[in-house]
Amino acid sequence: MFILFLLTCCGLMWLVRYLSYHLSSKTPPLYAGWLPFIGHVHLMFQCDPTKIWDFYKNISKYCMAKGGVIIFSLGPRPIYYVTDPEDAYTIANSSVDKNFTFKIAKPWLGNGLLTATDDIVDFSFSASELESMLTDLSTASLQIGLSPTWRAHRKVMNLAFTQRILDGLIPVFNKQAKRLMNEFESQKKTFNPEPLLLKNNLETICKTSLGLDADERQDLVNEYAASLRAIFGTMFERFVKSWLISDAVFYFSSVKKRQDKIINGLHNLSTTILENRKAEIKKLKENQFYADNFQPLLDPILEITLDKGLLTEKEMKEEIDTIIFGGHDTSATTLTYTLMLLGSDAARQEKAYQEILQIMGDSSRDVEKEDFPKLTYLECILKESLRLYPIAPAFPRVALKDIKLKNYTFPAGTNCMIDAWSVQRHSMWGPDANKFRPERWQDPLALPEFQKAFAGFGIGKRTCIGKPYATMSMKVILVHLLRTYKISADISELTLKMDSLLRPQSGHVITVERRK
Numbered sequence: 116m117f118i119l120f121l122l123t124c125c126g127l128m129w130l131v132r133y134l135s136y137h138l139s140s141k142t143p144p145l146y147a148g149w150l151p152f153i154g155h156v157h158l159m160f161q162c163d164p165t166k167i168w169d170f171y172k173n174i175s176k177y178c179m180a181k182g183g184v185i186i187f188s189l190g191p192r193p194i195y196y197v198t199d200p201e202d203a204y205t206i207a208n209s210s211v212d213k214n215f216t217f218k219i220a221k222p223w224l225g226n227g228l229l230t231a232t233d234d235i236v237d238f239s240f241s242a243s244e245l246e247s248m249l250t251d252l253s254t255a256s257l258q259i260g261l262s263p264t265w266r267a268h269r270k271v272m273n274l275a276f277t278q279r280i281l282d283g284l285i286p287v288f289n290k291q292a293k294r295l296m297n298e299f300e301s302q303k304k305t306f307n308p309e310p311l312l313l314k315n316n317l318e319t320i321c322k323t324s325l326g327l328d329a330d331e332r333q334d335l336v337n338e339y340a341a342s343l344r345a346i347f348g349t350m351f352e353r354f355v356k357s358w359l360i361s362d363a364v365f366y367f368s369s370v371k372k373r374q375d376k377i378i379n380g381l382h383n384l385s386t387t388i389l390e391n392r393k394a395e396i397k398k399l400k401e402n403q404f405y406a407d408n409f410q411p412l413l414d415p416i417l418e419i420t421l422d423k424g425l426l427t428e429k430e431m432k433e434e435i436d437t438i439i440f441g442g443h444d445t446s447a448t449t450l451t452y453t454l455m456l457l458g459s460d461a462a463r464q465e466k467a468y469q470e471i472l473q474i475m476g477d478s479s480r481d482v483e484k485e486d487f488p489k490l491t492y493l494e495c496i497l498k499e500s501l502r503l504y505p506i507a508p509a510f511p512r513v514a515l516k517d518i519k520l521k522n523y524t525f526p527a528g529t530n531c532m533i534d535a536w537s538v539q540r541h542s543m544w545g546p547d548a549n550k551f552r553p554e555r556w557q558d559p560l561a562l563p564e565f566q567k568a569f570a571g572f573g574i575g576k577r578t579c580i581g582k583p584y585a586t587m588s589m590k591v592i593l594v595h596l597l598r599t600y601k602i603s604a605d606i607s608e609l610t611l612k613m614d615s616l617l618r619p620q621s622g623h624v625i626t627v628e629r630r631k
């Protein structure tokens with residue numbers, strides 16, 4: 116009887132959803148292959164990340180052909196799928212909560228910036244106010260408040276990303292770039308750069324964010340890297356096996372047992388890192404200085420936590436895990452795509468090299484803070500790489516209220532997937548939207564009239580807080596790389612896969628030749 120009752124409830128739920136979303140002329144078209152009760156779940160049974168990416172591209176093409184908005188259904192749950200740049204920005208700027216898929220990461224990241232929910236409280240500080248908070252902790256604690264939601268955490272974390280602190284990280288960026296050059300030197304002439312970039316990037320994050328010396332604690336860095344790869348695997352497996360999204364089903368699965376073990380290891384590591392850093396901060400405060408003006412990103416937050424209890428230790432660990440998660444693969448993978456694009460375009464690689472020579476001369480000096488605003492073409496290259504190959508090709512959101520789109524209304528409580536890959540290859544980018552052309556960023560008339568069509572660092576209110584950090588670190592690496600090596604590659608051989616992020620699957624090898 117219970118099973119019959121359950122099936123009846125499911126049938127009624129499906130009927131309500133069907134009538135609400137699929138029979139109304141005011142709702143978007145339904146993606147092909149829909150079936151009663153299960154929606155499009157049967158199309159996602161494949162667990163191969165390359166097939167998932169092919170499936171994702173097929174939805175994108177269908178959505179673009181249907182005007183930029185369609186409905187994709189996981190069981191009775193309809194999901195608005197959006198490729199239109201204007202509608203995408205409207206949703207992202209109006210609805211700042213992440214949707215149900217982000218609960219997959221909650222056991223690990225808790226209420227860190229990536230997964231935290233939103234509230235109606237808003238805080239706004241100028242750059243000078245943020246700087247003053249670093250020295251006036253009582254003011255900071257009164258102004259920011261103790262809410263554990265995304266807006267409150269975002270304002271707290273802004274204290275870590277002031278220009279003064281970022282400028283102090285430049286020597287670390289240079290040192291890490293030189294380490295990478297040595298590792299490139301030890302490779303064969305043709306090799307896959309991604310593993311080297313990933314390792315180097317994780318070491319850089321540990322040093323710049325947490326003050327963890329990668330040389331002295333290589334054991335922690337290696338253990339964390341292995342655990343990160345493992346947790347990405349379990350998160351992807353839970354997503355593609357849609358029945359595991361249910362907490363009740365997931366609780367009894369073997370995937371949960373594996374994930375719990377991995378998360379315990381990650382949390383133990385973040386606890387160790389946090390305790391070590393707190394002890395170091397107490398010593399530094401007694402001496403009242405930071406050597407060479409270097410201050411890890413999270414130190415201002417830790418100081419506030421120690422003095423005023425603004426964040427709990429649990430919240431602090433969640434932000435540590437979030438920063439490492441958000442920065443581990445992103446910059447390294449972006450640089451892999453960038454090297455592939457430059458290696459396939461000798462003329463533009465030479466143009467970038469000449470800009471570096473003009474600014475840096477033929478010396479091997481480090482990049483300094485005065486150099487960054489002058490490296491304009493290098494920044495165009497990074498933007499174009501992120502446009503063509505966004506690390507996060509889709510942004511899930513949920514509507515907190517009804518949102519009026521150009522042709523439809525996005526109902527409150529409904530889930531949405533913003534397709535950044537298609538937004539950045541939309542026809543408004545011109546007939547060469549699928550081509551690598553960094554020069555478009557130097558000419559305002561060559562960019563879309565709608566200026567919010569770039570989603571390389573996210574879109575709307577929940578854009579990446581680490582954008583200035585990532586841009587600076589990638590610029591430093593490219594300066595050291597391009598003035599040391601000529602790079603050759605074939606971007607046409609590149610194949611992609613999609614697990615937690617959009618990553619290279621094969622064909623991403625480069626050939627390096629030391630410059631004379």
